[in-house]
Amino acid sequence: MSQSFLVSLCIVALSFGVHGRQTTVTPKPRFVPLRPAAATSSVELTLGLPATNIEGLHAALYDVSDPKSANYGRHLSKAEVEAFVAPKPDSVQAVNDWLAQHDVHPEVISPSGDMLRINIPVPKANALLGANFTVFKDQHSGTTLVRTLSVTIPDDVDSHLQFMYPTTQFIMPVNQSPRFEAVNPPKASTRRQSLPSICSVDVDPECLEDFYHIPTAPANASGNSLAVSGYLNEIASEDDLEISFLAFRPDVTTTPEFSVVSVDGGVTSGSGTLEASLDIQYTVGIATGVPTTFYSVGNPFADGFIDLVNFLLAQDELPLVLTTSYGFNESDFTGAEALAESFCNAYAQLGARGTSVFFCSGDNGVYSFSFNSLCDATDFGPTFPSTCPFLTSVGGTQGFSPEVAASFSGGGFSNMFARPDYQAAAVDSYLTRLGGQFAGLFNQSGRAFPDVSAQSVDFITRISGGSSALNDITSGSNPGCGAQGFPTMDGWDPVTGLGTPDYEKLLALVTGLGA
Known part of the structure; x- marks a missing residue:
């Protein structure tokens, strides 16, 4: 039945008579076709121009x-x-003329004009692209999505179009909530003196401030700002933050507030959820006095991530930091490399304007985000956007005496992005010492990640209902679910990067005091 259904898709697509460059894909077996998309429904497509x-x-x-x-x-x-x-004027003209022939009028969604968006009925989308949009079900998550197995872009438009999403791309957001257990919170008290003994059991903001030499005094530099992004209907609660401060930051007399901004219809209120609560309570709890905004993004797919960047780029003033605890499997972008490049270039724009972008490196060691229980992957799986060279990828550690690599810390080498020059010396040194171990399982010339790392386990969270400035981690590996993973070594490694931060040394380094 499934085979005859796919054959019928091909026949219908040919009947539209669109001539040009055709892209045809075979999705992973986990994506099962259910039915043709309803003629009364519409699809929203994002177009990227070079x-x-x-x-x-x-x-x-x-x-x-x-x-x-x-x-x-x-x-x-x-x-x-x-x-x-x-985009170049001739690209804008070519794409707009093509769309106008079908009575389609795009909306410009990026400040520079390099991204457009159209929302059109399914029959018109099929005619425009020689496609057959179909409802598929992801058997892993139960999510349904509308995609097509083939699109055709006219020859006179093809060179003017970087990507069109979502069409043939089966890129799923990673929905992997932190693992947790309920514990009794410590009683509110004055600032604790014996941090090492307490931190041997659990991690709270005071542990991190003490261990990484982060000042507890409120930051007073003008223009300070920090952005935390959230997806998948995650939201943090002011009430939970206040209780967290009473327990873990008793030295702060007034609990700081954080702002919430909705993008793509993201939720702005409700009981605190796990990931958002963890992210807010530890950013606000450690970056004392720094104005913090939680950006709640309603669309968890790739275009939702891009929408957040375009929303920020449209502002005259940007946050100095954007941190994100979500990501994708890089392999899901295979065949959609142009989309991944545009995705990555969006973060390059933020960086060029002064925003430091941080992403988690992943939670399953060398096996990307979503390994299966059999651990039967044939090679190591990098995560994305951590493999983008224009941002900082953060891996995980655990323990304080000593601090060692967390076995689930994502890390490895990109199969899409080449290793940037700024990584050459550190990564080449690691590969030389690694020798032929794991040969064929990873791309030795790819962008290496993570860049740095930090504590990543045993965080207490309240829920309602330059290398000289880093602590080098030399113990542990990241096998994830398997029996093998990259080992840590002196210097950079694809488990903990260059190591964990020491604020005092970092401050001296960037201000020139350490020269």
């Missing part, structure tokens, strides 16, 4: 990010970034 000078943006980003450069810290203006990524 940037005018993306190499120039990359060069500018590296220039302002290199401490050895005379332009270090001299971030680009909003207009300067937009000039690099704005």
Whole structure:
């Protein structure tokens, strides 16, 4: 039945008579076709246009990010970034003319104009793309999604279109909540003196401040700001944050507040959920006095991540930090490399304007986000966007005496993005010492991750209902669910990166006091 259904899709697609470059995919067996998308329904598609000078943006980003450069810290203006990524006029004309022939009128959704969005009835989408949009079910998550197995882009439009999503891409958001158990919270008291003994059992904000030498005094620099992104209907609660501060930051007399901004219809209120509560209670709990905003994004798919970046890029003032605890499997972008590149370039725009972007490296060791219980993967699986070279990927550690690698810390090498020059020396040294171990299981020339790491287990959370400035981690590995994983070593490694932060040393390094 399934085979005859797929054959009928091909026949219908050919009947539309669209001529041009055809892309046809065979999805993973987990995606099962259910029925053709209803003619009365519509599809929302994002179109990416090639940037005018993306190499120039990359060069500018590296220039302002290199401490050895005379332009270090001299971030680009909003207009300067937009000039690099704005599409060429002939691309805009070609795409708009093509859409107009079908009476489709796009909305510009990015500040530079390099991304458009259309919302059209299914029959019109099928005619436009020579497609047959179908409802599929992901047997792993139970999620249904509308995709097509084939699209055709006219020859005179193809070179002017970077990507169109979602069409043939079966990219699923990772829904992997932190593992937890209920514990009795400590009683409120004055600031504790014996942190090492307490932190041997659980981790709270005071443990991290003490161990990583993070100052407890409120930050007073002008322009300080921090953004936390949330997906999958996650939300944090002010009440939970207040109780958390009473227990874990008794030295702070007034509990700081955080703002909530909705993107794509994200939730803005409700009982605190696990991931959002963890993220907010530890960002606000450690970055004392830093204004923090929680961005609740209603769309957990790839275009939702891009929508958040475009929302931020449209602002005149950006947060200094954007941190995200969600991600994708890089392998899901196979065949959609142009989408991954555009995704990555969006973060490059944020970086060029002065926002430090942080992503988790993953929770299943070398086996990406969503391994199966059999651990029968034929190679190591990198995560995304951690493999994007324009952001900072953060791995996991555990314990304090000593601090060692967490076995689930995601890490490895990209199969899509080449290793950037700034990683060459550290990663080449690791690979030399690794020798031929795991040969064929990973791409030795790929972007290596994570970059750094931090504590990642035993966090107490309240829920209603330069390498000289880092602590090198040299014990542990990241087998995930399997029997093998990359070992930690002196210097950089694909388990903990360059190590965990020491705030005092980092401050001296970036201000030149350590010279």
